[in-house]
Structure formats: structure tokens, C-alpha cells
Amino acid sequence: MKISDIEMLHVVAHSRSLNEAAQKLYKTQPAITQAMKRLESQLGFKLFDRQNYRVVLTEHGQRFYKESTKLIGIRDDLQIMANEFSAGNEAKLTICYEPLCHQSAYNQVIASVFKQYTQTEIAITSGKRFVALEQVNSGDADLGIGPWFDLFHSTGDLDSIAVGEFKLGLVAKAGLLPCALPYEALANYPCLAMFESGFDFDSERLAYVRGTNVMKLDDIASIKSFLLSGLGFAMISLSHCQNELDAGLLERITITDRQDSFTAGIHVFRQHNKHHGPVARKVWSDFQELGKVYGR
Numbered sequence: 001m002k003i004s005d006i007e008m009l010h011v012v013a014h015s016r017s018l019n020e021a022a023q024k025l026y027k028t029q030p031a032i033t034q035a036m037k038r039l040e041s042q043l044g045f046k047l048f049d050r051q052n053y054r055v056v057l058t059e060h061g062q063r064f065y066k067e068s069t070k071l072i073g074i075r076d077d078l079q080i081m082a083n084e085f086s087a088g089n090e091a092k093l094t095i096c097y098e099p100l101c102h103q104s105a106y107n108q109v110i111a112s113v114f115k116q117y118t119q120t121e122i123a124i125t126s127g128k129r130f131v132a133l134e135q136v137n138s139g140d141a142d143l144g145i146g147p148w149f150d151l152f153h154s155t156g157d158l159d160s161i162a163v164g165e166f167k168l169g170l171v172a173k174a175g176l177l178p179c180a181l182p183y184e185a186l187a188n189y190p191c192l193a194m195f196e197s198g199f200d201f202d203s204e205r206l207a208y209v210r211g212t213n214v215m216k217l218d219d220i221a222s223i224k225s226f227l228l229s230g231l232g233f234a235m236i237s238l239s240h241c242q243n244e245l246d247a248g249l250l251e252r253i254t255i256t257d258r259q260d261s262f263t264a265g266i267h268v269f270r271q272h273n274k275h276h277g278p279v280a281r282k283v284w285s286d287f288q289e290l291g292k293v294y295g296r
Helices: 003-013 018-025 029-043 059-086 104-116 131-138 150-155 183-188 220-228 238-246 278-295
Strands: 048-051 054-057 092-097 121-125 143-148 158-173 191-194 214-217 233-237 250-252 261-271
Touching: 003 018, 003 029, 003 059, 018 029, 054 059, 092 104, 092 131, 092 278, 104 121, 104 158, 104 278, 131 143, 131 150, 131 261, 143 158, 143 278, 150 158, 158 220, 158 238, 158 278, 191 220, 214 220, 220 233, 220 238, 233 238, 238 250, 261 278
Parallel strands: 092 121, 092 143, 191 214, 191 233
Antiparallel strands: 048 054, 143 261, 158 233, 158 250, 158 261
């Protein structure tokens, strides 16, 4: 069964006569007739009945025609994919997007590109602390969105765009800990923390860990879930638990003898010396515009 015969079937089904179908296909009427007879012979049933000068689909023909539209749709999708790939578009774009930095503006950039480049698979990954930096440096991700410190430039040849910031603070279930206490007293309470990265500059101090009763997790949603269950305290992005703070389910914890909240930058970054395809360049360009807005 040739797809060209299926395509011809669709034209004949939408034409008033074989002569009209032949004109649409720039073929002779005998060629159309021969192709339809060949298709009927392969299928083992009649596709058309002749009614005067018209050809009308039989019941079997109508059913077959409807199902064959799926094949034409796949053909059209393959052609679109081929056109995009021939233009140099990537088959896959991987973005390591750390949950700590999730913001609607970044989601909108990714969603816009996803809708524009329909044949490029966009894969979003995440995980432990500074995983985006690890994945971009190792080549496992084309683009990273995550916390940023200037020393990150020393880990690789990276381009970066400042696009925002987030605030970290100590949080626990309401009533679980005193609202204010000295740093040493934290050792009396369990701590929830992200797994550390493999970088030398990473350490448990970034998690505000005290004592040995520590639970390590690799996603912020799980940390918040355990916070709400009353398991312990965590240094967490305040924007991720603002609703629970407003509702009184969680509360901020103040440390009386040292800093207990921190503001960190959010950057989008990529390898400088790597070839980036059209989709990756479009994402980067859109984040550059976002960075200009943030800079103002």
C-alpha cells in the first residue's frame, strides 16, 4: 500500500468526479482510476460505487477513509519535523531548572519556545543543590536556571544572565520551635536539607544544619511536605511556602545571634564555547530580554 495512493483516495473522496480529482492532482483520469483499482485490489474490498458520473465511498470505503486520515496526519507531522530539523532545529533541548528558582516569568519563556518549536522535545530536569551548574558543566543540560554566585564562573567557561533573586529563611511548622532562639539551640531540633552538590565550595553550612539529626532530600516540594508534617526546620525559599506562612501553617524562625535570612541571585547560564542551535538561541534571547527588565 503506497501512501501516494492513500493521498489520492483523499482527493477523490473530496471531489465531485474522477475528472475533477485528476485536475486537482495534475494527472489523467485513467491514472486515477488505475490507482484506485490497485488500492482496492490490495485491500480486498471496494472503496467506491459509481453513481452516474460521480464516485461515492462505500460503507467500507468510508470507514477506511476515516482511519486513513490518521496516516495523512502523521505524514504531515513528519514533514513539519523534517522542515524544522533541516533548518537546524534541535531534536531535544535539556534545561536543568532548579525548583528553588521557579518563577512564572521563567516558565512563560520556556512555554513560549515550547509552543513555537513543536518538534523539539524540551526536557526539564532538577535535583540536589547546584545541580543545574553540574549538568551544564558536564554537558548533560544545554541550559541551567539556578542560584548563582560569582565564583561559579571558575567552574567552567560559562555565559550567564541575571534574571532575578530569591530569599531564603528558616521555617518550621507553627508552634514546633520557639519563634526566636540562639543558633546553638537549633541542635535540639531535626533539620531538613537538600543534598549537597559535588563542588568543593558546597557544604552543610549552606543548609544551616546543626547537630546530626538531619534528613536529606533532593526536591523542595518534599522538604515543604515534611515541614508541614512537623518533622523539623529548614532553610528554604520563602516564596515557595508563602501561602503556608500566610495561612499560619508554617512560621519564620528568628536566630537571635546570627543572620537567619539570605538573598541570592538567580541566573540563566550555558557553556560559552558550545554550539547552540536555533531553539537554544531563542530561549537565550528571550531570557536576555527578561534580564534587561530585571536589571531595570
